[in-house]
Amino acid sequence: MFRSTGRLADGREIIYYDESPDTGRAAVADRRPLPPFSTGSQLRYDPLLDEWVALAAHRQNRTFLPPPDECPLDPTRGDRLSEIPAGDYDVVVFENRFPSLAPASEEPGAADGDPALAARPGAGRCEVVCFTSDHSASFGDLSPERARTVIEAWADRTEALGARPDVAHVYPFENRGIEIGVTLQHPHGQIYGYPFVPPRIRAMAEAARKHRESTGANLFDSVVADERSARTRVVAEGEHWTAFVPAAARWPYEVRLFPLRRVPTLARLDEAQRDELARIYLDLLRAFDGLFPQPDEGTDPPTPYISAWHQAPVEAEGTPDAEFALHLQLFTLRRAPGKLKYLAGSESGMAAWINDVAPEDAAERIRAALPARAAARPTES
Numbered sequence: 001m002f003r004s005t006g007r008l009a010d011g012r013e014i015i016y017y018d019e020s021p022d023t024g025r026a027a028v029a030d031r032r033p034l035p036p037f038s039t040g041s042q043l044r045y046d047p048l049l050d051e052w053v054a055l056a057a058h059r060q061n062r063t064f065l066p067p068p069d070e071c072p073l074d075p076t077r078g079d080r081l082s083e084i085p086a087g088d089y090d091v092v093v094f095e096n097r098f099p100s101l102a103p104a105s106e107e108p109g110a111a112d113g114d115p116a117l118a119a120r121p122g123a124g125r126c127e128v129v130c131f132t133s134d135h136s137a138s139f140g141d142l143s144p145e146r147a148r149t150v151i152e153a154w155a156d157r158t159e160a161l162g163a164r165p166d167v168a169h170v171y172p173f174e175n176r177g178i179e180i181g182v183t184l185q186h187p188h189g190q191i192y193g194y195p196f197v198p199p200r201i202r203a204m205a206e207a208a209r210k211h212r213e214s215t216g217a218n219l220f221d222s223v224v225a226d227e228r229s230a231r232t233r234v235v236a237e238g239e240h241w242t243a244f245v246p247a248a249a250r251w252p253y254e255v256r257l258f259p260l261r262r263v264p265t266l267a268r269l270d271e272a273q274r275d276e277l278a279r280i281y282l283d284l285l286r287a288f289d290g291l292f293p294q295p296d297e298g299t300d301p302p303t304p305y306i307s308a309w310h311q312a313p314v315e316a317e318g319t320p321d322a323e324f325a326l327h328l329q330l331f332t333l334r335r336a337p338g339k340l341k342y343l344a345g346s347e348s349g350m351a352a353w354i355n356d357v358a359p360e361d362a363a364e365r366i367r368a369a370l371p372a373r374a375a376a377r378p379t380e381s
Contacts, residue, residue: 001152008083010034012095016086017153019145025086032081037095039102041122043195052196054100054122062098064183068135073186075133084130091149092130093157093191099126101192103166123166125193129153130186138187138302139174140285147278151266155274157191158311159267163318167193169201170311172266177304179333179340189307197313201324205313208323220325224258233363234376236283240276243284243376245363250353252335253291253362255284257328264312264320283374284330290369292337305332 002018004026016025042055063072072083084092095102101124131139131150139147154172161170174189175182197205211219227233227244235255236243243257257280259273269277288303312324333341335356346352367375 001149003156006085008032008034008085008094010037010097012037012097014084014092014094015153015157016089017091017093017149017156019090019149023086025089028076028085028087030081030085031076037097039099039122041099041101041124043120043122045118047118049199051199056098056100056122059098059100062183065178065185068185071135071184071186073128073130073184073188074135083128084133089130089133090146091132091153093127093153096126096128096190101126101194122195124195125161125164125167125191127157127161127191127193129157129172129189129191131189132187135186138176138285138289139189139307140282140289141187142282144278144282147282148274151269151274151277154191154309155266155269158265161191161193162265162267162314162320164193166195167314169194169197169313170265171198172309172311174305174307176307177301179304180306201310201313204310205321205324212323218262218323218325220258220327221262224260224325231376232360235287235363235366236280236370236374237376238276238280238374240273241280243280245359245366247359249331249355249357249359249362251331251333252341252355252357253288253366254329254331254359255366257281257284257330258325259327262325264322264324265326266309266311268320268326280374281328283370284366286371287366287369287374288330288332291332291365292334300334300337303332303334305330 002021004016006014006026008014009030009032016023018025040058043052044055045052074082075084075086075088076082077087083094083097101122103123132142132146158170161167171192171194172189208219211217211222224242228242233245233247234242235245241257241259243255245254246256259269263269288305292300292303294300308329310327310329312320315321335341341356346354
């Protein structure tokens with residue numbers, strides 16, 4: 001993998017991850033007449049939940065479902081200028097033009113006479129990751145070699161963002177499908193560098209601390225070992241990775257993918273783990289696409305999903321918490337053909353989840369959709 005860095009017309013950073021050397025892509029100038037990059041994000045504190053909420057009103061005017069011939073994530077071709085100045089690319093990462101989090105030019109101040117308002121700048125970083133220049137593709141269409149390049153980009157950005165003083169947690173993820181809220185159809189993901197530890201990661205880290213105190217063992221290692229022992233919900237496994245449907249899955253079809261050798265972040269994966277991850281991750285994405293076949297025109301679009309990397313929070317001097325275990329959460333909100341799982345009163349109002357599909361049934365269906373070489377046996381022979 002060959003990395004090169006350039007700047008867009010408004011000063012944002014763009015990074016090319018190429019599979020061949022000396023492409024010269026980073027030197028291609030951005031010809032758009034863009035104003036200087038600036039944001040107005042703010043963080044506000046919710047004392048009832050002990051959580052931070054980001055306000056990013058400037059995102060209201062971001063690009064929304066443009067026609068294919070106006071996609072800003074395609075390479076620049078002739079006079080059709082885009083976010084990527086080069087005429088082609090393998091994998092590219094750049095600062096989001098409409099970020100939820102970014103260093104602000106001015107520090108927000110609390111409103112006079114408003115004792116309920118505690119605010120600070122919405123610092124941090126939001127990046128876009130384009131997996132391929134092919135507008136009509138999806139991640140599941142990539143070759144293992146290209147998927148491996150994406151993994152290198154994730155790992156590189158995890159290390160770079162984790163070293164920033166304004167970042168407490170690095171979160172690579174992909175949203176696919178308009179049902180999820182995607183506003184650009186080009187195959188891409190994002191990376192958030194949060195200035196705080198998100199509630200979900202904080203809760204996991206606290207649960208791991210309590211488990212260590214009470215048992216002397218690592219919580220994540222225990223969960224993986226228990227699922228591998230039960231085998232009922234294991235869907236795929238290799239020499240270095242295991243994928244299973246959680247026993248208490250929240251989503252209709254949800255998979256957790258763990259490396260068997262615990263590491264805190266993507267940057268800590270070794271070469272063998274990265275090689276196998278490229279293959280097993282593609283298998284899982286293709287299995288999700290096989291959950292709801294499309295025999296005729298007019299049926300459901302491809303399976304919408306969120307692919308979320310859970311990494312260790314960053315501690316002092318950019319060091320990740322070694323007690324935390326890197327893992328992937330891959331899930332879809334489609335529960336049946338033409339039917340979605342909505343986060344209604346119980347989930348949205350109380351954060352109390354109700355699943356419509358038994359995890360054991362979901363695991364059986366996912367195993368059936370996997371290539372034979374990847375699927376795990378539900379029980380030992």
